[in-house]
Amino acid sequence: MGVSRLDVFYRQLLLTKLFIGGWGKPEDLKRIFEFRKIIGDREKCKTLVPEDYPVYINKTEELADCHIHDGFFFSPLEHLVPGILPPEAVKARFQFIVPKRWQKNRPVCIQLAGTGDHFFWRRRTLMARPMVKEAGMGSLLLENPYYGYRKPKDQLRSCLKNVSDLFVMGGALILESTVLLRWLEREGYWPLGMTGISMGGYMASLAVTNWPKPIPLIPCLSWSTASSVFTTGVLSKAVNWRQLEKQYAVNSVYEEEIINLLEYCGADSFKMRNLPPLEDLLNLSEELGVSAGQDPKEPIQSQFGGSSEGGRTDVFVSSAGDGPNRDTLLRSFSLHRPRMKSSPARCYRPTLHLESISFMKGVMDECTHMANFSVPVDTGLIIVVQAKEDAYVPRTGVLSLQEIWPGCEVRYLSGGHISAYLFKQNFFRQAIYDAFNRFSLKYPNLH
Numbered sequence: 001m002g003v004s005r006l007d008v009f010y011r012q013l014l015l016t017k018l019f020i021g022g023w024g025k026p027e028d029l030k031r032i033f034e035f036r037k038i039i040g041d042r043e044k045c046k047t048l049v050p051e052d053y054p055v056y057i058n059k060t061e062e063l064a065d066c067h068i069h070d071g072f073f074f075s076p077l078e079h080l081v082p083g084i085l086p087p088e089a090v091k092a093r094f095q096f097i098v099p100k101r102w103q104k105n106r107p108v109c110i111q112l113a114g115t116g117d118h119f120f121w122r123r124r125t126l127m128a129r130p131m132v133k134e135a136g137m138g139s140l141l142l143e144n145p146y147y148g149y150r151k152p153k154d155q156l157r158s159c160l161k162n163v164s165d166l167f168v169m170g171g172a173l174i175l176e177s178t179v180l181l182r183w184l185e186r187e188g189y190w191p192l193g194m195t196g197i198s199m200g201g202y203m204a205s206l207a208v209t210n211w212p213k214p215i216p217l218i219p220c221l222s223w224s225t226a227s228s229v230f231t232t233g234v235l236s237k238a239v240n241w242r243q244l245e246k247q248y249a250v251n252s253v254y255e256e257e258i259i260n261l262l263e264y265c266g267a268d269s270f271k272m273r274n275l276p277p278l279e280d281l282l283n284l285s286e287e288l289g290v291s292a293g294q295d296p297k298e299p300i301q302s303q304f305g306g307s308s309e310g311g312r313t314d315v316f317v318s319s320a321g322d323g324p325n326r327d328t329l330l331r332s333f334s335l336h337r338p339r340m341k342s343s344p345a346r347c348y349r350p351t352l353h354l355e356s357i358s359f360m361k362g363v364m365d366e367c368t369h370m371a372n373f374s375v376p377v378d379t380g381l382i383i384v385v386q387a388k389e390d391a392y393v394p395r396t397g398v399l400s401l402q403e404i405w406p407g408c409e410v411r412y413l414s415g416g417h418i419s420a421y422l423f424k425q426n427f428f429r430q431a432i433y434d435a436f437n438r439f440s441l442k443y444p445n446l447h
Contacts, residue, residue, distance in 0.1 A: 002389055006418050016159045017240040018230075022247040024164025026258060028084060029363070032167045033261040035081050036367055039174055042374035045210055049076050049175055055183040057096075066132045068124075069096040075145070076175040077168070084168055086152040089145035092176050095120040096140045097128040103136030107436055108189045109216075110140045110180055112173060112207070114198035114421075116158040118148040126425050135433050138189065140180055144203070145172045163244070163360070166226070167367040170206050177207035181215075191439050191446075193381075195432055197221050197421060198392070205370060214378035214443055216435035220385040220428045221393060221417055224371070224401050227364035228394040231357050235392060245356045254359060262366045370404045381439050382408035383431040387424075392417040 023029065038044050059070040071094050078090045096108075109131070111123050120141045128139035143150055146160055146169055155161055160169075177194065184192050193216030196204035201222030208217040229235050248254050366372060376382060384401055386393075401408055413420050413427055420427075 006416055016156060016238070018159050018235070018238045019161065019163050020156075020159065020240050020243060021161040022163070022240075022243050023254060023363075024162035026251065026253045028164050028168075029258055030261060031081055031084060032164060032171065033258075033366060035171060036167075036372070037263070039171060039210060040373045042210055042212060045178075046212060048080060049178045049182065051182055052186075053179045053182065055179065066100055066129070067098045069098065070094075071096060073176075073179055075172050076179060077172040080175070081171070085145060085172060088152050089150040089172070091150070092145075092172075092179075093143045093149050094140055094180065095124065096138070097124060097132060098138045099132045099136050101136065105191065105440070106138065106189045107135075107191050107193075108138040108140055108184055109193045109195055109218075109432055109436070110142060110177060110184075110204070110207075112142055112177070112194070112196035112200040112203045113144045113147055114196060114200040114221075117144075117200065118151070118158070119143070120148075127429065130425075131429055131432070134429065137432070137436070140184070142173070142176060142180065144200075145169045163363065167363075170203060170367060173203045174207045174210050177204075178210060181211060191216065191436055191443075193217065193432065193436055193439070195220065195428070197428065198417070199226075202226055202368060206368070206373060208376050208382075209370065209373035212377065214381055214439065214446065215376070216432070216439045217376060217382045218385065218428070218432045218435050219382075220431070221387060221390065221420055222384075223386070223393050223395055224369065224399050224404055225365055226368040227361045228396075228398050229392060230364060231361050232394050232397070233392050239360075241353065241356060244360070245352050248356050248359060249352055255355070259359070259362065262362045263372070369399075370401065371399060375405060378442075379405040379407040380442070381435055383435045384408060384410045385420075385428055385431050386410060386412050387416050387420040388412050388414055389416040390420075 038048075053073065053076065055071060055073045057069045057071045061068045061070075073092050075085060075090055075092045078085055111127060113123065117123060120143070123139070123141045128141060131137045131139055146152065146155060146165055147158070152161070160166055181192055194204040194208055195218040196202070197220045199222070201219030204217060205219045205222065208215055230239055382401075382405060386395070400410075402410060411427070411431060413424050415424075
């Protein structure tokens with residue numbers, strides 16, 4: 001299946017760069033990966049969040065068909081991994097949209113935010129209000145760390161400054177979702193479920209892996225791992241590879257210590273395959289100038305000792321020539337071969353860009369690959385909605401959700417990521433209703 005031209009075109013309109021600060025502090029990555037070992041195991045997390053964790057409502061607005069409650073609480077991540085969240089993100093804010101008249105039971109779906117979804121207007125307008133009208137269903141919209149009121153002062157719009165920020169966001173949302181699910185249970189709402197679109201779908205999936213009861217999950221336009229999003233999807237062009245490569249080359253702790261903390265070793269692990277497929281690497285070598293933020297007409301010299309013109313780099317050709325020797329170099333490259341300690345020569349090794357890509361895959365799989373987390377209690381309550389031609393969330397080369405969560409349902413929409421988001425929200429809502437109905441039929445007394 002091809003990729004959507006609209007996805008590619010839309011990405012080209014966005015000029016901002018991701019991860020301009022780099023990988024994040026090595027000590028922060030170490031703390032995150034150690035905490036992932038706990039939060040990835042549902043049994044270890046049963047007592048992390050107290051049953052009566054305090055949640056506050058500080059404002060209520062009445063509309064024609066619903067009440068909108070503004071609320072807040074303090075992220076449990078601040079207590080468990082102190083200082084890992086930016087100060088602005090410690091206070092978690094949410095909007096709770098409640099129908100004035102319930103049709104049946106008091107169902108509530110927690111909706112996590114996708115990329116660029118600051119504050120609550122988008123989810124409230126496109127999903128929550130229609131869900132009140134169509135199904136009498138409430139929605140709780142949680143603000144992601146690094147977004148809206150929780151955005152650090154030095155962050156440009158939606159562009160996370162460090163790679164580690166994405167992992168901090170995930171850890172926080174897992175715990176914060178637990179807080180909200182338990183609060184909704186105490187308040188008598190039932191049934192409860194979780195959804196999200198794009199990044200919100202990933203985050204909702206991570207949160208449900210940690211919930212100790214059967215629960216409807218509807219991840220839309222997301223898949224089994226975020227690693228492909230940033231290494232082979234169209235968003236990989238927005239990554240500031242130059243800064244990542246520089247940090248990876250200069251600071252040996254990333255390849256000599258951080259890599260040893262990465263545990264995921266499934267069939268699609270970077271440890272199993274050392275490199276992406278050869279054809280992917282050749283494509284990446286041709287696109288290196290653009291994806292690293294380089295002017296296509298500017299020669300690349302400083303990092304590789306080779307040069308490029310017209311958007312094509314000869315970094316591989318100058319190092320290994322054409323034909324078998326070139327292929328041999330690529331196939332023999334391994335992240336785990338012994339290296340000299342930090343020296344100027346580290347900044348000039350020909351495989352630096354590929355090493356950075358593999359390292360990105362490794363750290364992304366560690367903290368976002370669903371196979372690195374517990375399987376949800378009842379996978380039959382999961383309905384995944386995917387776009388067939390999604391260029392943002394590639395499905396090639398990674399384990400499918402059906403392999404990781406046997407029994408889940410996957411529904412495919414025609415078109416790509418952007419067109420599905422713009423025009424197929426009604427399909428997302430129908431999947432939510434179907435998953436909730438499935439839960440109510442299967443667990444009528446589970447509340």
